[in-house]
Structures are given as structure tokens and as C-alpha cells.
Amino acid sequence: MLSQFDYVKPLVLDEALDVLSRDTDTYILAGGTDLLIMLRHELINARHILDIKAIPELKVFSYVEGKGLEIGANVVVNKLIESEVVRDNYKALHDAASCLASYQLRNRATLVGNICNASPGADLPPALLIYNATVKIASKDGVRTVPLKEFFTGVKKTQLTKHELVVSVFLPEPGQDDDSCYLRQTRLKGHDLSTVGVACRIDKNGKACIGINAVAITPLRLTALEDELNAKGITEESILWAADEIKNHIRPISDVRSSKEYRLHMAGVLFKRCMMQLMDKEA
């Protein structure tokens, strides 16, 4: 390891924010499943490691009926999979969490880490985007909340500054008669990152929401397509139309996982499968 860092593990949030306000070469450690790889490959040179696992505020995992679900920065992915609240209310998130990496990694990897790492192909963001997730960010100067949609700014880039920390992600209550799912395509069955992943939701008013990853520099919510689709009304016909139209709303590239053409094609296929699955359940 190239980095020669020291290690700080505060017990209170304020101290963590203090540490972050002092230096810019501090890296936040929660599950470490991305950070340790970056350290190992010498992609970053960390001088200070801030372990946030002992901070009580960041362990929050609480669902308030009528309000929604708050998921703290220390909540690991396996906890989401085991949660009945997630399975019953945010099905796409349950699906997405279940296909993330391996059991061992999910014991460490956190949801907040997954969004902070901001990989365009990360599995959890599409499922969070369709539920209008918001991100609670804290720094010495106070707390701010931003929609997840605006949180991502580029490949591995977010609007988080070096002095800030994500406290939690909040998912508003979806209410009754709301359903969603997440499907992804990978090169091999197992622990690959997705080639394309699509999350769809039909809310209580019968409106569709669409989230997608690995087809642009950030995970996307396809609001323009949603509007057109919802204006048409959700029918088999309009779903087929949107499955074809989706290619005009995404800008995938070719890389080791897939060609651009295959991504464009699979986005439509996965979208159609998701929507059909949701329609079937309704019928």
C-alpha cells in the first residue's frame, strides 16, 4: 500500500465533521469494500482514514409509517435484503440489493457507500431514484438535503465536498398499491457489475417511474420518457413504444462489459421485462 495514513474512529458525529473540516486528504471508511481496493491499487493517496462505524447517528435504519424510510451511512446491504420494510415497500431496492456482489461483501458494503462511490453502473441508485430518494449531507457548516437525482455529477463524482459526509438516505413512503422491480444484465451470472440495470415502479396513481444505470456518466432517472409514457397511459402498447423510445434518452458507451449497441438494445428489453412483470402482478 502506497498510502501512509493514520486512523481516526470518532464516537460522535461532530468530531467526524471536525476531522473532515481540517484536511482534504481524509477518506471516509464505512464498509471499505471500495476504499480498500482504491488504496490497494494506489488509486488514491490517503493521509487520514476516518472510520465512521462507531457514530450512532449513522446507524439509523428507521421506517415511519406515512413518512418513509431513513437509511444511515453505516447500514450494510445485507440488512436491506433482510428487511421486511424494504421488501414490502421498496421492492426494487430489495431486488437491487440482492444482486450486489457476494454475501461476504454485502456484510460490509453500505448503501450510502454505493452512492458515494458514484459508479455509473452501481446497482442501488436506479432503485433509489424511482423512489425520489434524498441525501442528507452534514458538514461543520450544517446539514443540507439534496435529491439523489442531483447528487451524482459525473463518473465517480458527486456534489459532496471534501468537508462533507453523507449521514443518510431517505426514501419517502410509497403508499398502498405501489410496486416496483429491478432487473439487470450481466456478462456472467454472479458478481459482475451490471451491463445495464433498469428499475421500474408503478405508483399508487398508476404512474410509471424509470431508473437506469450503466448507460450514461451517472445513474439516471428518465423523467422525460416517464412523462410521455404516462401521458399515453400504461398499456402493453405504450410499454412497447417506450421500450423502443428509451434508446433516445440514454447515452451509453462501449467498454469491457458491453458494446454501446448492446446496451441500447438491452435497456429496452429490461425495461419491457420490468414493466410486464409489474403489469402481470397487477392483473
Add this chain to the structure above:
Amino acid sequence: MTNIDDKDMCAMEAAHINSKNRQVLLTCRVNGQVVVEEIDPTMLLLHFLRDRLKLFGAKEACGEGECGACTVILNGEAVTSCLILAIEAQGSEITTVEGLSKNGELSILQQQFVFEDALQCGFCTPGMLMSARALLDRNPDPTDEEIMEGMAGNLCRCTGYQQIFNAVKCAARLEREELNRS
């Protein structure tokens, strides 16, 4: 290895660590034994176990969480020790493959790996055993799918997995029978 009692251990987990002098004191329990060691904060848990404690069961293969050869049980959960800093294990309980046998006798799970020919070169075996152990601890009666899911983070280049799957399945049954007898 020093002995300190349980209360001290708990106090330490909560302890605030701030290591400006590049050495930190790590206290944890490994296979039932309390360990207190001064380490560099950059040291990985895997390297701590192998290089410092000379527990060579956990293996380093990919070094990035993909293969499971370095799997150990940390506070009851299977984790890849190549992606964890040793100091993160402060105050915790770690079980490695060396902690599975009792009084020189292989555990039921280990015996089943032998009976079912679930290993050839053996490189993946300690990791396999720890994933299987954690699985059976949280779920003594797993379905076939649950076994596959629980073991999916461990790669094997030799056996083709079927024997490993069989060993875990048999061990689950034998462990349940043993529990009913006692």
C-alpha cells in the same frame, strides 16, 4: 497473547482511536484467545492474521473481495479479510479456520468436506469452510438455493463446486441431528 477480561474488551470497542503516532493498539479475540498487538493502521486484517498471528488458514488470492479465499468470521458474519483494516477489528471476535476444530478433532463441517471430496488443492477450503460455518450458524436448515447464495462469494478452481455443495448440505443435516440428540 495477553489475557484481559471481557469487560475490558467491550470498553475497547467503544474506545476512540486517534493514531497520530502511526502505531495503534489492537485488541480483539481470535479463536477465543484475546490478542493485544501494536500495529500499523495500514495493516490489513488478512495480513494481521497471517503475518502477525501466524494463522495461515485464510489465504490471499485476489486481494479485492472477489474470490473469498480470505474469508473469516467477524462478530458472527462472514467477511473478506483482504478488504478490512486490522484496526477495524478492534474489540471484535474473529474466527478463522484454525478455530473450527475442537481438541484436535475436526468439526462435523470439516469432516464432511473430507468425506465428500470437497477439496483438491485446498487453497479455497479455509474460505469455503468459513462461509459455510457462517451460513449454518445463521440458518441451520438452508435450502439448496440458500447454500448456493451463501457460498457464491467463494471461488474454487478445482472441484467444480458440486462436492462442496454436497459437503455443506450433509453437514447441515448432521449438525441438526447432533443438536437433536443433545
